[in-house]
Structures are given as C-alpha cells and as structure tokens.
Amino acid sequence: MVVELGHFALVLALVVAAVQMVLPAWGARRRDGRLMSVAEPAAMAQLLLLILAFAALTHAYVVSDFSVQNVAANSHSTKPLIYKISGVWGNHEGSMLLWVLILALFGAAVAAFGNNLPATLKANVLAVQASIALAFLLFLVTTSDPFMRLDPAPADGNGLNPILQDPALAFHPPFLYTGYVGFSIAFSFAIAALIEGRIDAAWARWVRPWTLAAWMFLTIGIAMGSWWAYYELGWGGWWFWDPVENASFMPWLAGTALLHSALVMEKREGLKVWTVLLAILTFSLSLMGTFIVRSGVLTSVHAFAVDPARGVFILGILMLFTGGGLAMFALRAKELRQGGMFAPISREGSLVLNNVLLVTAAATVFVGTLYPLALEGLTGDKISVGAPYFNMTFVPLMVPLLLALPLGPILPWKRGDLFAAMQRLWFAALLAVLAAIAAFALSGAKASLAPFGIAIGVWVLAGAIGEWLLRIKFFEAGREEIVRRARNLPRSAYGTLLAHFGVGLMVLGIVATTAYREEHVLVMKPGDKVEAAGYVVSFKEATSGRGPNYREELASFTVTRDGAPVTELVPSKRIYDMPPQPTTEAGIHNSWRGDLYIVIGDQQLEGGGYAVRVYFNPLVRFIWIGALIMFLGGAASLSDRRLRIGAPVRRAKKGAVPA
C-alpha cells in the first residue's frame, strides 16, 4: 500500500505541476491576482507529494520490498542500510525522482520566500519552473517509472553496482543534482524576464543568491565525485576528462561565469542581457549533462541507464528548453534595456574578461565532449579526446583567467587603473616569483612548466589574502582600526576571499600532483620493499577475508620513513557477492606533503608475487580542500544579509547594521 500510495502521489504531482504551469502564467497575462496566487500552494503541494513519493520508494528499499522492480533490480537484502538508502538514487529511475524532488524543492523555496517579488514575476517564474517539472515528471511516469511492480516478488535483489557502494558516492548525486537543478531557478527567472519584456530591480537580487547556492552544491558535488574516483577506481588520478565529468563541469564553468556577471548586474545594473543569456545557457548545459548521463549516449562507469527510448525523450526535453529559451531570447532580448556603462579597465571589465574566458573554456569542454559523439553518430568512427586535447585548449584559457583573478577585486567599479592595481599587489607578485624559483630549485629541470604553475597558484593565494589586507588597510592603519575594519567587512567580501583562496589551493594541488607525481609499478612478494618519496614500503603479507556482502583479498604493507614506522596500509581487492563484481580499495596514507597511495593487483601466475602500484601524489589533498574552501566561501557570501533575498517590503530587517 505504501508503494502504491507513493506511485499515486507521483502522478498527482504531475497533474499539480500542469496546473502550476498553466494558471499562474495565464493570470500574469490577464493581471489576475487570484490566478497568479495559485502558484504558491501548487508549488508547495508539488513538493509535499514528491516527498511522499520519494519516502515511499526509500521505505521500499529499506524494508527490501522486492515486489518493486526498481528495488529488486538495484538492492539486495544483505546490503548495509546506508547503501540501501543511497541505492534509491543509485539507479536511473530513482535518481530522476530525486531530480524532480530537488526541482520541486527549489520551486517551493521561491514560493515561500518570494513575497517581495513583483506578483507577475513570481507567477511567471513558478510557471516556468513548473513546466520543467512537468516535462521531467512525464518522462519519469511514462518511461522510467520507479514504482513498477513485480508479482510474484523475486527472492532477493540484484544488488547495487559495488563501485557505487561507497560513502562519498552515496552523497555525490544529491549534491550534484542540487547544483544542476539549482540553475533552473536562474533559468526560470531569465525566461520570466523575457516573457515580461523587462528586468525588475528585484530580479538581479534574486538570481545571484540562487545561482550561488546552486554553484556551491555543484562545486562540492563535483569535488566529491573526483575524490571518489581518486580513491575508489584505483588509478590514482583525480580527474579523467571523462564525458560524464565534463557533463557536470560545463554547467559549473558557465555557472561560475553567471555568478560573476550577476554580481555586475546586482551592484551596477550592467550586463543585464548577457546575464539572461548566460542563465539560459547554464541551465541548458545542466540539462545536457542530464542527457549525457541519463540517456546512455556514452557508456562509462556512470552510465547505468542504456535505453534509447529514454534518450530520445530527454533529448526532446533538452531541445524544448534550450531551443525554446534561446528562441525567446532572440525574440525578446531587444526589449530589455541595457544597463550601466563602464570603461574596459574596471571591476566590470575584469568580470567581463572572467566571463569571456570561462564561457570559452566551457565551449572547449563542450567541443571535446560532444565532437567524438557527433563524429561517431555521423560516421561510426570512434575517436577519443583525452587529456592532451584539454591540456592544449582548456589550460591556456585558465592561465590568463588565473593571472587576472587577483587584480579584478582590486579594481574599482566603473573605471580603474590597471597599473595602480598591479602596484598594490606587488608583494603577491614577489611571493609568486619566489615560489617559482624555489620550485625550480627543488625539482630541477624535471618539469619545466611546473614552477610557472606553482607561481600562478601562489599568485592567486597571495592575491586573495592581499586584497583582504588592503581592504582592512593592514599596511596603513593602526591596530584598532584594522580589527574594526576586519570585523566590519561584509561577509560577502570574506566569501570572495575564501572562494579565490580555494581556487589558489586547488591550482597548487593540481600543478604539484600533475608535475611531481611519483609512480612505481612492480611485482612484489611478501618481504619485498620499495622506496617512494622518502617512504620505505614493505609488503608484509597477503590474507583474505569476508565483509558483509563481499569477499576480499587484503595485502598489508608497513610504511616507514627514516627507519621510523609511519603507518600500515591495507589495500584490498573485493569481489562482491551480488552482483559478482570486483572493486579495488586503495590504501592511502594522507599527509600535508602528499598522499602515499597503494593499489594491489592480481596475483601473478608465476612466482606468486602480486602486481603492486605505489604512487606518491604531492599536495593532492589541496585539490579537494580547495573545493571545500570554495564551498565555504559560497556559504559565507550567501549568509550575508545584504545578499539575501532582497526585502523590498521588509526593509525593517535591514536596520540591524553593526555600528
């Protein structure tokens, strides 16, 4: 009964979405307040119904109700509880249900917090949001029903793909989807602005915080995916330019651009039309990410749904919203009034440069991801576009972006002086040069471009801190003045500091781990030793064991450094019972200097040794710590009252100004 009730709630949510799409939009056209105000309860009802449906499916997973086809296909009674729950979205149908649930969550948030929006804008935004929900609910109900039943129920389920049975991956999709779907709000606002033919002042105040929230979750979601790939896939790499990774990276690049152009729009009423276009593009890229992953056009570790009927449906949704959005833009953009003027060298100008570079970068990733697919579709030839392509195209775009990054926040709005800005950051430049010299001295001519990369990372880090020091007048004011200024600095400024600092850390981590990585691939027997990055790794023994739903071969290694024991690492190979698939569990020793990373391979037929791969990845943790700091920067910025959903009617709240 619970299952069927969940199914009914899903269908009812679809009908409610249809009502929410039609009545408020009609009301906005007729200027009918009653019709427009249907949007709010409809958005709330849609959310509650989808929560009900999602809870029903989760319940079926938790109690192992194998009469639900989706549970039978993706769960198993012996699976630990956390993976029974994460199994809900570890498959096509369930993950699409999560998708629409998050979509409804954002719609309901607009309904709940949007009291200060002009009524027609709010009605149109919720109607557009409902149209997206309707398209995906139709997709879900007609082609990907998560509540399909089996009668009689099978004895046990097929189990979840073992490489997905992992804590980081369990929570990777919810974060990623919150990011993807969050951009739908920016999209809905953009389309609503085009429908109305004007951009309200409240528009800009709304788009930025929502974009920021989506961006934060996408950042952390991508970082989690990368972290998982790093320790679970056993290749020791952290980014593979896999089409599925690119699918989430493209909206991230466009979303980062959107975040910065929304800043100009909010503070200066500039770049209005461009921001609208960027909002449409960003969400379109999110939809394309969904299409790439969900349609099965690619077959990679992520593609668990391979069904052409579904692919065509999602392609239809993609074309409807991307094509429809761009067509609306082409028709109506000229009615939008352009915003403020600014000189090329100014804060706005630097943000335009940021946008140009980020969007071009997104375009290069787009080409690198879709060209092989298009070529295969047209000619049947399979080509692979891998790291070399992206190193040649993407990296050169990032270099000027990172070089300009610290200068942007220093430049004043409207018109500025580039030379003066550079002068103010002289110490950051000095640190960067010193870092390059140090890196060169330490590594020799081994990796000739790496010191340059290290310098860029240090430049961004020092620039972020330098900007802060300048803003609190660290070099000129007295101590009390400095403390007062530091305390009074708006949290959004700390958000910028943290986010840019995170970028710097990430650059350092990426450069160091790419250029200075150590790798040893060898056959080892118990008793053998190998030296890596100052550690002595000795193979102690190989044993076997059994986990709750897998058997494993474990190899234990003792790690010493200068004779002193450091740690014991136990990498393993697992074979899961159901489905019977192997996974590798790397043994990783973390330190600030870098990670020692050991993977055990197959036992050799002759001699009984094991294939062992030992890596040392210098500063690799900086990559994910950087992403986490970026996330925190977003949170700090979001928590700033002045960026909160603007409160035209609730001005009283603004009164709380620290003296």
Place this chain on the structure above:
Amino acid sequence: MIFWILVAALVSLVTFWVTRPLMRAAPPATPASAADIAVYKDQLAEIDADVARGQLSPAEAEAARAEVARRLIRLPDGDAPARDKPAQTGRPTLAFVVATLTVPFLSLALYLAYGNPGLRDAPLAERLATAPEKATPADLIAKVEARLREVPGDGRGWDVIAPVYASQGRFEDAIEAYSNAIRILGETPRRLEGLAVADIRGANGVVSKRARAALERAKALAPDRLELQLWLSLAKEQDGDVTGAIADYKALLAKAEKDVPWREPVTARLAQLEAQAAGKSDAGGTTPPPAPDAGSPPGNAPGSIAALPAEQRAMIDQMVAGLADRLKTNGNDLEGWLKLIRALKVLQRDAEATTALSDARKQFAGNGEALEAIDGLAKSLGIGS
C-alpha cells in the same frame, strides 16, 4: 479499501489547497514599480550603512547615491505598459471548475493506467516471517550465512550451504564452504567431489591441480563412483592424452547404468575425439581438409572457426559478446581485454578487434606494463599499429 480512502483524502486535500486562492479575494494589486522602488530604497540604506562601517568614503557614497537616484528617476517611464493594465477583478470561475475537475480525474486516470492498485507491499522480513514453508533458497542461504558469520566453526552449516552455492553458480563461495567443511568435519567422497566439481565449473571446465588432487583422494575413498573417474578422464583429455581418454570414456560407458544423465554428452564427446584422432593420423597424407560440418574442435588458425557448426559458432559469438559487455562496465581487466582482442581477431572481426585494441590502450593509458602486453598481442596478431 484503506488505500482508496487515503487516495481520496490526498486528492481532495490537494485539490482544495491548490484551487483555494481562486475563490478567495484577490490579493491587493501593487503597482509594478513599487517593488523596484523598494529595492532602490534598500540600496540607498545600504550605502548609508557602508559609510557608517567605514567601507565607503563619503565621496564614493555620494557617487553611488547619485547613481541609485538616477535609476529611481528613470523608473516610471512606462517601460512595461502591459503591467499597468488594470487588474482583472471577476472571479475566475472557469479556471476553478477546470482545475477542480482536472486534478482528481486526470491523476486517477494516469494512476489507473500506470499503477497497480491493490497490489500489496512485500517487505522481505514480512515474507520470511509469514511463510517459512514457502521460503526460497535465497532466504535459506541468508539464514545459514547469518549463522555462519556468528559461528564460523559450524562444519554442518558449511556442509549444507556448499552445494547450494554450487547450484547457484557461486563457485568461489562453494569452494570455500567445501574446504571449511572438509577442514572441520573431515574428508568424505561427497565433499571432495563437490569441491572438485565447483573448482572445475568455476574454471569453465578446466581441471586444475587442486581439483585433480581432490578427485584422486575421493576415488581412494569411493573407488566405485564412476563420476569421479569421468572427471579424471576429462583431465586426461585436457593433458593431451586423447587415446587414454577415449579408452576411459569407452570403459565408463560400458560400466554405467543405462540412464545415467551423462551418457549422452560422453557419447558425443567420444565420437568427436575419435573423429579428431582419425583426422590427426591422416594429417600427414594427401587427404583434403575436413568438410565444414565435420565438427572438428577449434584449432588456433583463424580459418577453423568458420568450420565450426553454426550452433557452436553462435555460442562463441555469445561468449565474446558477454566478455565485451563485461569489459564495458568493468574495464580494469587486462586479461579480459587480451582475450577479447584475440577472440575478435580469430573470429575475423578485424574492425572490432582494432576498436577493442584502441579501447584497451585507452583503458590502460599510463600503465606501461599493460600497454606492453597489449602492443605485444597486437603485433603478434598483426592488427593496429
């Protein structure tokens, strides 16, 4: 019944909730510019706050104020005439009626089309608790496994579960269970044979050293059991002792009861081996190569696959497709890739072999050892570059 009551309650609640605004008084219409003015006033207040905090100098603040003021002045220039149209005041009765009818009827119709009303939930715990006599093998396995995790020294448990594992195709588990049972309870012909058969089937019919040792010990304990000899003869055949195997098979068929299940396959195999042996002795002569339907076993030359009967060819194709599928989902298996490339080449599916080759290279990019193996194979097969 309760289900339909809940459905009815849910539908009425949602319908009422969603359509209620239509029948209430319209919210007061605010002029379109009111919201904008409020935003700009907020911005002015923020500028003052920034000055108070020392974030803006008075001069900067003055410039910012002037700019916001300019935006305020620009506002009511009628840039959106549609918005200033007088608001509709009549009750939207039509919308109310349509929505009130659509929500319940459309949702019910869709649910009846896609749902399974009346089908009960079937949580596993409930199923196990209510119908012990109907318990499926999976349920029993789960129960025994749970016990063995607690009491790993329970030899009887291992003894019971071992053949179940084997019948489910979980050969690794079966081997482990048989080994444990043997260790704890001692050797019996049944356990030894079970161990050996699980080993052989797990290795796709190859009789390993371990299996052979187990079979020989079992034979010492139960010399009359023909099946043991059958497996040992297979081992003999795999060692290349075709003549010995033929003699063994013949002896076994003579000794066995009429209705043993393995009579037919062994007879067929015997015929095959005899044909093969005959072919070999002719090989030095001038006889032409065997006709395509001669049923000769696969050699290593590419041409001989085509000589197989269609049935066997289909089976090989199926196995290759299975391997390719497995590698698609789990590509980190060098042996598998090598096997696939070789198989495709032997099947004369050269284009696919080349693709698989490049896929494998991609898969193991950066792994020098694996690449060497792949390149070595490619060279020996004369594909790729």
